[in-house]
Amino acid sequence: xxxxxxxxxxxxxxxxxxxxxxxxxxxxxxxxxxxxxxxxxxxxxxxxxxxxxxxxxxxxxxxxxxxxxxxxxxxxxxxxxxxxxxxxxxxxxxxxxxxxxxxxxxxxxxxxxxxxxxxxxxxxxxxxxxxxxxxxxxxxxxxxxxxxxxxxxxxxxxxxxxxxxxxxxxxxxxxxxxxxxxxxxxxxxxxxxxxxxxxxxxxxxxxxxxxxxxxxxxxxxxxxxxxxxxxxxxxxxxxxxxxxxxxxxxxxxxxxxx
Amino acid sequence: xxxxxxxxxxxxxxxxxxxxxxxxxxxxxxxxxxxxxxxxxxxxxxxxxxxxxxxxxxxxxxxxxxxxxxxxxxxxxxxxxxxxxxxxxxxxxxxxxxxxxxxxxxxxxxxxxxxxxxxxxxxxxxxxxxxxxxxxxxxxxxxxxxxxxxxxxxxxxxxxxxxxxxxxxxxxxxxxxxxxxxxxxxxxxxxxxxxxxxxxxxxxxxxxxxxxxxxxxxxxxxxxxxxxxxxxxxxxxxxxxxxxxxxxxxxxxxxxxxxxxxxxxxx
Numbered sequence: 001x002x003x004x005x006x007x008x009x010x011x012x013x014x015x016x017x018x019x020x021x022x023x024x025x026x027x028x029x030x031x032x033x034x035x036x037x038x039x040x041x042x043x044x045x046x047x048x049x050x051x052x053x054x055x056x057x058x059x060x061x062x063x064x065x066x067x068x069x070x071x072x073x074x075x076x077x078x079x080x081x082x083x084x085x086x087x088x089x090x091x092x093x094x095x096x097x098x099x100x101x102x103x104x105x106x107x108x109x110x111x112x113x114x115x116x117x118x119x120x121x122x123x124x125x126x127x128x129x130x131x132x133x134x135x136x137x138x139x140x141x142x143x144x145x146x147x148x149x150x151x152x153x154x155x156x157x158x159x160x161x162x163x164x165x166x167x168x169x170x171x172x173x174x175x176x177x178x179x180x181x182x183x184x185x186x187x188x189x190x191x192x193x194x195x196x197x198x199x200x201x202x203x204x205x206x207x208x209x210x211x212x213x214x215x216x217x218x219x220x221x222x223x224x225x226x227x228x229x230x231x232x233x234x235x236x237x238x239x240x241x242x243x244x245x246x247x248x249x250x251x252x253x254x255x256x257x258x
Numbered sequence: 259x260x261x262x263x264x265x266x267x268x269x270x271x272x273x274x275x276x277x278x279x280x281x282x283x284x285x286x287x288x289x290x291x292x293x294x295x296x297x298x299x300x301x302x303x304x305x306x307x308x309x310x311x312x313x314x315x316x317x318x319x320x321x322x323x324x325x326x327x328x329x330x331x332x333x334x335x336x337x338x339x340x341x342x343x344x345x346x347x348x349x350x351x352x353x354x355x356x357x358x359x360x361x362x363x364x365x366x367x368x369x370x371x372x373x374x375x376x377x378x379x380x381x382x383x384x385x386x387x388x389x390x391x392x393x394x395x396x397x398x399x400x401x402x403x404x405x406x407x408x409x410x411x412x413x414x415x416x417x418x419x420x421x422x423x424x425x426x427x428x429x430x431x432x433x434x435x436x437x438x439x440x441x442x443x444x445x446x447x448x449x450x451x452x453x454x455x456x457x458x459x460x461x462x463x464x465x466x467x468x469x470x471x472x473x474x475x476x477x478x479x480x481x482x483x484x485x486x487x488x489x490x491x492x493x494x495x496x497x498x499x500x501x502x503x504x505x506x507x508x509x510x511x512x513x514x515x516x517x518x519x520x521x522x523x524x525x
Contacts, residue, residue: 056396084402094397098385108401113304157401 005068007032007165007197008053013062014221015048022048023059024221030214035191035198037212037229039243041252045221046201047091050167053199054088055079066165084112087163087196089187091170093154095142101128101153102138108161127156131186148179152186159190166191168200172207184210205244208232217243219252289484292406296414296483299407306412313416317378317475318423324377325370329428332365333357333435341444353446354454357436362463363523364515366428367421371474371511374421375504379482382413383503386486387496395487410483414476421475422468429467466522473518474511481507 006029013026022045030036040046051057053064055071064071071079087108095104102124109115115123125135131152142150151171158166171187172180184207191198200211208215212229217240225237233244242250340356386409389395398405433455440446482503489499 051396054396054400056399080402083400086400088397088400090393090397092392094393096389096394096397107403111304111401111403 005032006030006065007034007067008199009063009065009068010049010053011063011065013049013052013059013064015045015052015057015059022221023052023062026062026218026221026223028216028223028226030197030199032197033195035188035200035211035213037208037215038199038201038218039203039208039215039232039240040201040218041243042203044218046218047169049218050088050169050199050201054086054167055083084161085164087158087161087166089151089154089158089166089168089171091173093142093150095150095154095157097142099142100138101140101142101145104142104153105138105156105160107157112161114161123160124156127160128153130159130190131156132182147174148176148183151175151179151183155183155186155190159194162194163196165197165199166194168198168202168211170202170204171200171211172202172204177206180204180207181210187211205232205246288488289480292410292484292487293414293480295406296410296480299404299411300415302407304407306408309408309412310416313413314420316381317374317417317479318420321374321377321420321424322427324373325424325428326431328369328373329361329366329432330435332369333361333432333437334439336360336365336432337436337439337444341440350444351454353440353444354436354451355458357440358433358455358459359463361432361436362429362459362467364467364519366425366432367467367470367474368511368515370421370425370428370471371478371515372508374417374424374475375478375481375507375511378417379478379503379507380500382479382482383486383489383500384496386410386483387489387499388486390487390489391492391496405487410487413483414479417475417479418472419475421471421478425467425471426464429464462522466518469522470515470518473514477510477514478507481510 008028008030010026010028013023014021015023026045026049028049038046038049048057052059053066059072066082069082071082074082096107099107102121103110105124105127106115106120109123110117110120121138124138128135128137133149133152133156137145137149137153142153145153155171168187171183175183187198187200188211198211200208202208202211209229209232214226215229215232216223216226217237218224219239225235225240227235233241235241235244238251242252336357337353340353341350344350344352344356386395389409395405395409398408437448437451437455440451441448485499485503485506486496489495
């Protein structure tokens with residue numbers, strides 16, 4: 001970790017959908033160059049937290065700071081400039097099925113007019129090689145790819161613009177354990193090579209330990225624990241330890257029974 | 259049952275009516291803002307000519323068979339019906355006039371609008387709705403691309419500009435349908451039928467039809483993209499959005515047809 005100003009700082013983030021309070025005062029710091037894993041059960045607010053940071057959802061209250069600047073109080077143009085430096089790997093890939101793979105991979109670079117369409121094919125081939133795919137995959141449609149290949153293409157798209165911050169939303173969901181490990185390895189390699197700050201949300205403990213150097217647990221819309229990812233399962237926090245070990249008995253199960 | 263519960267029932271009905279009216283106003287306002295945002299992107303770079311061209315070809319070229327067939331058969335039916343009706347009082351000679359004025363002023367734009375609504379409005383809603391529920395629209399935002407500019411503006415412009423061309427073709431084919439029935443079945447002379455058609459036709463008949471077509475194209479694309487853009491809840495949500503897009507644009511086409519007819523022809 002380097003620097004004292006967090007790359008991402010969330011304070012008192014609250015968001016409700018109707019009567020359901022999804023985020024209830026999320027406080028979180030992600031330091032520059034670190035890889036933070038956010039854990040939590042389904043519906044605990046992990047994805048909403050990331051979407052609030054990315055500006056896809058507007059929180060009801062609280063602050064989202066990137067490099068010490070509150071993005072919620074920025075003008076649309078300033079916020080766009082900040083978002084231009086981020087990448088996102090969606091849970092289901094979210095590849096554009098109307099475009100070939102190479103255009104998906106270089107979509108942001110083409111949108112920002114940083115490269116021409118001719119250059120984009122070469123750039124896409126490089127990015128695909130980075131995630132272990134052949135350049136010929138670039139001419140296929142996303143619908144022609146397996147789930148693992150789609151994830152890799154989505155990863156190539158997320159890193160092609162060389163962002164400062166990369167978000168990964170359940171990157172190994174729906175993949176077999178070996179492909180999950182491959183994707184995790186690629187994520188770690190890409191993040192280290194770019195020197196980026198990474199935020200990953202996952203249910204997969206093996207993935208969390210492989211990807212993260214720090215971890216945070218969100219429960220009932222609040223961060224209840226943060227600490228080193230390697231201590232997951234032995235944190236001393238009953239919520240985190242139960243979740244990390246996948247045990248039926250514990251404070252989370254007891255709440256479900258009520 | 260006490261007096262207060264008896265009083266509550268009609269008030270409940272009134273409250274439901276009020277809520278429905280408020281929902282309608284809210285939706286109308288939201289659709290209007292959505293349309294204004296999409297239009298504003300048409301004059302602000304960056305532009306997406308590739309997407310515009312693809313949508314234009316989809317609307318203008320691939321809708322041609324269905325719109326053309328509709329126009330031909332409508333012209334044929336119109337000639338038959340007007341002949342059988344007008345022959346009751348010896349006005350068979352007006353068949354050509356009735357066919358051309360009905361096709362150019364009303365049936366061409368309205369039927370083309372309804373056909374395009376079923377074909378293009380539904381496709382826009384389904385495609386954009388699927389993008390919404392599979393996070394592709396959120397992905398656009400994270401990839402430095404405004405989703406409205408990328409998905410909505412090219413489709414709105416394409417449909418608005420393509421529909422008049424489609425209706426122009428429909429006008430010609432509709433008149434041709436009437437001509438075929440009149441000459442091959444009803445015994446009209448070909449040159450006389452055509453002369454009667456051209457003599458009776460005025461520029462305002464065609465222009466009003468083309469203006470209606472542009473408005474209907476805009477409505478079809480607007481409702482298709484709006485319903486898709488705001489769809490929620492997976493496959494069922496996308497199905498609902500598609501249905502709503504077709505039904506709402508069809509109703510709006512019929513309602514606006516009356517309004518535009520008043521504007522052009524009311525004395």
